[in-house]
Amino acid sequence: MDIPDKDLLAPGHRGCAGCGASIAVKLALNTLGKNTVAISATGCLEVMTTPYPETSWEVPFIHVAFENSGAVASGVESALRIQGKDDVNVVAFGGDGGTVDIGLQSLSGAMERGHNMLYICYDNEAYMNTGIQRSGATPYGASTTTSPKGTASFGEDKPKKNMPMIMAAHGIPYVATASIAYPEDYVKKVKKAAETKGPAYIHLQQPCTTGWGFPSEKTIEMGRLAVETGSWILYEIDQGNFEITYRPEERRPVKDYLSTQKRFRHLNEEHIEKIQKYVDAECKELGL
Amino acid sequence: MVKEVMTSNKAVAEAVRLAKPQVIPVYPITPQTTISEYLAQYVADEKIDAKYVKVESEHSAISAAVGASGAGVRVFTATSSQGLMLMHEILFAAAGMRVPIVLADANRAISAPLNIWNDQQDSIAQRDAGWLQIYVENAQEALDTTLMAYKVSENPDILLPSMVCLDGFILTHTVEPVEIPDQESVDKFLPPYVPEHAFLDPNEPMSIGNFADPDYYTEARHDMEVAMTKSMEVIQKTCDEFAEIFGRKYGLVEPYKTEDADIIFVAMGSLCSTLRVMVDQLREKGEKVGLLKIRAYRPFPTEAINEAVKNCEKIAVIDKNFSFGIGGALYADMKVKIDKEIYGFIAGLGGRDITPEAIMEAYEKTKAPENDVTWIGLKEE
Amino acid sequence: MVSIGCVIKTPGNSKNNKTGSWRTFKPILDKEKCIDCDNCIIFCPDSSVNKQHDIDYDYCKGCGICANECPSDAIKMVKE
Ligand SMILES: Cc1ncc(C[n+]2csc(CCOP(=O)(O)OP(=O)(O)O)c2C)c(N)n1
Ligand code: SF4
Ligand code: SF4
Ligand code: SF4
Ligand SMILES: [Mg+2]
Numbered sequence: 001m002d003i004p005d006k007d008l009l010a011p012g013h014r015g016c017a018g019c020g021a022s023i024a025v026k027l028a029l030n031t032l033g034k035n036t037v038a039i040s041a042t043g044c045l046e047v048m049t050t051p052y053p054e055t056s057w058e059v060p061f062i063h064v065a066f067e068n069s070g071a072v073a074s075g076v077e078s079a080l081r082i083q084g085k086d087d088v089n090v091v092a093f094g095g096d097g098g099t100v101d102i103g104l105q106s107l108s109g110a111m112e113r114g115h116n117m118l119y120i121c122y123d124n125e126a127y128m129n130t131g132i133q134r135s136g137a138t139p140y141g142a143s144t145t146t147s148p149k150g151t152a153s154f155g156e157d158k159p160k161k162n163m164p165m166i167m168a169a170h171g172i173p174y175v176a177t178a179s180i181a182y183p184e185d186y187v188k189k190v191k192k193a194a195e196t197k198g199p200a201y202i203h204l205q206q207p208c209t210t211g212w213g214f215p216s217e218k219t220i221e222m223g224r225l226a227v228e229t230g231s232w233i234l235y236e237i238d239q240g241n242f243e244i245t246y247r248p249e250e251r252r253p254v255k256d257y258l259s260t261q262k263r264f265r266h267l268n269e270e271h272i273e274k275i276q277k278y279v280d281a282e283c284k285e286l287g288l
Numbered sequence: 289m290v291k292e293v294m295t296s297n298k299a300v301a302e303a304v305r306l307a308k309p310q311v312i313p314v315y316p317i318t319p320q321t322t323i324s325e326y327l328a329q330y331v332a333d334e335k336i337d338a339k340y341v342k343v344e345s346e347h348s349a350i351s352a353a354v355g356a357s358g359a360g361v362r363v364f365t366a367t368s369s370q371g372l373m374l375m376h377e378i379l380f381a382a383a384g385m386r387v388p389i390v391l392a393d394a395n396r397a398i399s400a401p402l403n404i405w406n407d408q409q410d411s412i413a414q415r416d417a418g419w420l421q422i423y424v425e426n427a428q429e430a431l432d433t434t435l436m437a438y439k440v441s442e443n444p445d446i447l448l449p450s451m452v453c454l455d456g457f458i459l460t461h462t463v464e465p466v467e468i469p470d471q472e473s474v475d476k477f478l479p480p481y482v483p484e485h486a487f488l489d490p491n492e493p494m495s496i497g498n499f500a501d502p503d504y505y506t507e508a509r510h511d512m513e514v515a516m517t518k519s520m521e522v523i524q525k526t527c528d529e530f531a532e533i534f535g536r537k538y539g540l541v542e543p544y545k546t547e548d549a550d551i552i553f554v555a556m557g558s559l560c561s562t563l564r565v566m567v568d569q570l571r572e573k574g575e576k577v578g579l580l581k582i583r584a585y586r587p588f589p590t591e592a593i594n595e596a597v598k599n600c601e602k603i604a605v606i607d608k609n610f611s612f613g614i615g616g617a618l619y620a621d622m623k624v625k626i627d628k629e630i631y632g633f634i635a636g637l638g639g640r641d642i643t644p645e646a647i648m649e650a651y652e653k654t655k656a657p658e659n660d661v662t663w664i665g666l667k668e669e
Numbered sequence: 670m671v672s673i674g675c676v677i678k679t680p681g682n683s684k685n686n687k688t689g690s691w692r693t694f695k696p697i698l699d700k701e702k703c704i705d706c707d708n709c710i711i712f713c714p715d716s717s718v719n720k721q722h723d724i725d726y727d728y729c730k731g732c733g734i735c736a737n738e739c740p741s742d743a744i745k746m747v748k749e
Binding site for chain 1: 310311313337338339341342343344345347348349351352353354355356357358359360361363377378381385488489490492493494495496497498499500501504
């Protein structure tokens with residue numbers, strides 16, 4: 001992989017030690033290059049990178065609110081294009097909350113209108129910035145502060161919203177899933193998305209040491225476990241053509257993934273079996 | 289310069305065409321809708337070289353407007369009532385980010401009950417968002433004010449967005465003759481927007497819309513207050529410049545027969561036309577009455593108001609909005625800032641006509657007051 | 670005094686904030702063992718490993734990802 005002389009997300013940011021979100025953004029920006037304008041929704045990313053008067057962004061950056069990065073990016077893209085700046089990459093980042101929950105409408109509109117932009121959802125599977133509340137992207141069984149385990153609760157009682165497929169249903173030219181643990185695959189997808197004319201969407205799984213409850217050095221390992229167990233599947237839908245971009249040699253049991261995280265530690269065999277079945281079905285459906 | 293008969297909505301659209309914004313994100317809502325339609329057509333016909341962003345909501349309209357203005361181009365959007373309420377959060381962000389967007393609000397009542405007719409509760413509810421708010425009385429003023437709003441908002445000492453408030457239906461759907469300035473004169477009056485404080489250019493990267501902790505937040509908000517105060521001077525200067533080129537005079541307020549008046553009506557928007565006629569009629573009967581039309585509600589023109597009301601005994605403020613337990617917003621602001629005997633009247637909510645009888649009732653109740661605040665034209669059980 | 674709209678015109682100046690002070694464990698990289706896979710560079714959340722595989726202790730938060738992802742055991746985490 002190409003290593004740049006300087007990362008376009010500067011250090012000194014306030015992300016937790018081992019934060020996967022900064023890895024996600026650094027890799028995307030380095031791939032897109034300096035000729036890029038970035039937009040971010042409110043969330044860990046924005047808060048950790050722009051404590052006035054300091055910014056970690058080496059490229060032009062704008063943040064407005066939590067639920068509108070799709071619309072803000074639409075405005076930015078329109079302003080750049082009307083000025084003839086067709087070669088500038090427009091990339092919007094949103095957390096899972098800012099994307100699959102509160103920002104869904106804004107993003108849907110942006111994708112439908114065909115803006116030439118890339119939207120990356122950095123999915124850490126909960127509202128981390130505000131202290132680990134569940135989102136529509138929180139997986140089945142995960143204990144969060146608003147889907148806590150308890151005497152009458154095993155944590156989140158619904159499976160994760162299938163956001164990449166919702167985006168694919170918009171008929172946009174490029175949709176992909178990715179993981180920070182597979183940087184070559186991710187970077188390839190960012191490149192493809194940037195070369196695509198029109199809207200592109202990448203749904204990136206980003207393990208979070210604080211929210212998931214694992215030691216900081218395991219951020220990448222956790223992403224790998226998600227993919228190796230089939231809990232997170234890497235694929236792309238390029239001009240409507242679906243393709244799995246990474247196949248684990250042999251799928252490991254989901255238990256290997258679940259048992260290493262505090263958010264799942266309360267689950268009993270029955271729950272784990274249910275999750276295994278759910279993952280099996282998903283893998284079967286996508287041909288993994 | 290040509291003269292045409294048109295609605296205030298058309299007049300706003302004409303002003304927008306002349307102001308040449310480059311990005312126009314709008315979402316339709318009664319009674320603003322025809323603005324969104326005219327502009328779509330102008331873009332379709334290449335009368336404006338702009339990107340018309342077909343947003344899926346007003347929330348996205350204002351969000352895209354902030355994005356585009358932040359990127360460094362001139363932007364226009366328009367809405368009304370529920371749409372403005374949906375924008376609420378981002379209106380504050382726009383002002384705090386100091387992006388000089390111009391927004392036309394077709395003043396309409398707010399649900400519930402659902403009502404599409406005129407009052408001014410919608411824009412009044414955005415009073416503290418940090419936007420300049422100018423209320424207009426007729427179609428010509430709507431056109432002229434929209435042009436002036438850009439010049440004031442984009443002034444490097446101001447950099448706050450502007451809301452041009454026009455009464456729904458009464459103005460938005462009523463035709464009047466309007467002088468349309470020629471492009472050359474407008475270009476002379478309103479040069480292109482070339483921001484220095486905020487834009488998005490890979491050759492000069494900056495971060496906009498940042499996180500500010502208690503060490504900085506207060507100063508950031510205070511700077512807005514300073515700019516808002518300063519905008520009074522800039523509005524007046526801009527009005528003077530406008531008058532020089534186009535011949536039509538405007539100001540922060542517009543006094544009418546106030547010098548020797550014992551009682552002065554104070555109001556905003558189209559109601560002032562009715563009040564002016566009433567003042568004349570009452571004067572014929574020997575009543576010493578005047579009218580002070582407030583054009584700039586934010587910034588609040590305390591000095592200009594004081595100057596206009598200095599000789600009067602009493603003031604009757606008519607508000608098409610109200611704050612529970614307080615009365616109208618303009619009334620309340622007057623009570624805080626103007627040292628006079630002031631009475632407040634609530635009228636014209638949800639499109640109820642403010643009749644000459646209603647105005648007479650306000651006048652009589654100012655002469656012989658019963659309450660500080662009175663709802664006029666209220667139907668008894 | 671703040672800038673208009675709190676706009677920041679000094680890209681990347683979060684470098685003023687030396688996050689190395691957060692560290693409780695410190696990565697020590699043994700170049701002898703290094704096989705130049707660049708994992709430590711790619712995965713560092715704090716841009717603290719340069720192309721020559723030197724660690725920048727000004728920013729390294731000591732997360733340990735580099736050590737965990739090093740295929741040749743070239744990085745050890747030691748207590749500060
Ligand atoms: C309208 C609105 N509602 C709620 C919030 C509070 N809030 C800020 S960030 C956030 C959660 C962000 O979660 P996510 O998008 O997943 O990003 P993360 O912090 O996990 O990176 C919430 C609830 C807000 N800023 N605005
Ligand atoms: S909570 Fe998670 S996503 Fe947020 S800064 Fe910490 S590690 Fe990163
Ligand atoms: S310990 Fe973490 S922050 Fe330090 S160099 Fe290694 S990966 Fe980077
Ligand atoms: S991860 Fe280990 S082997 Fe790879 S470059 Fe870094 S030190 Fe060398
Ligand atoms: Mg999240």
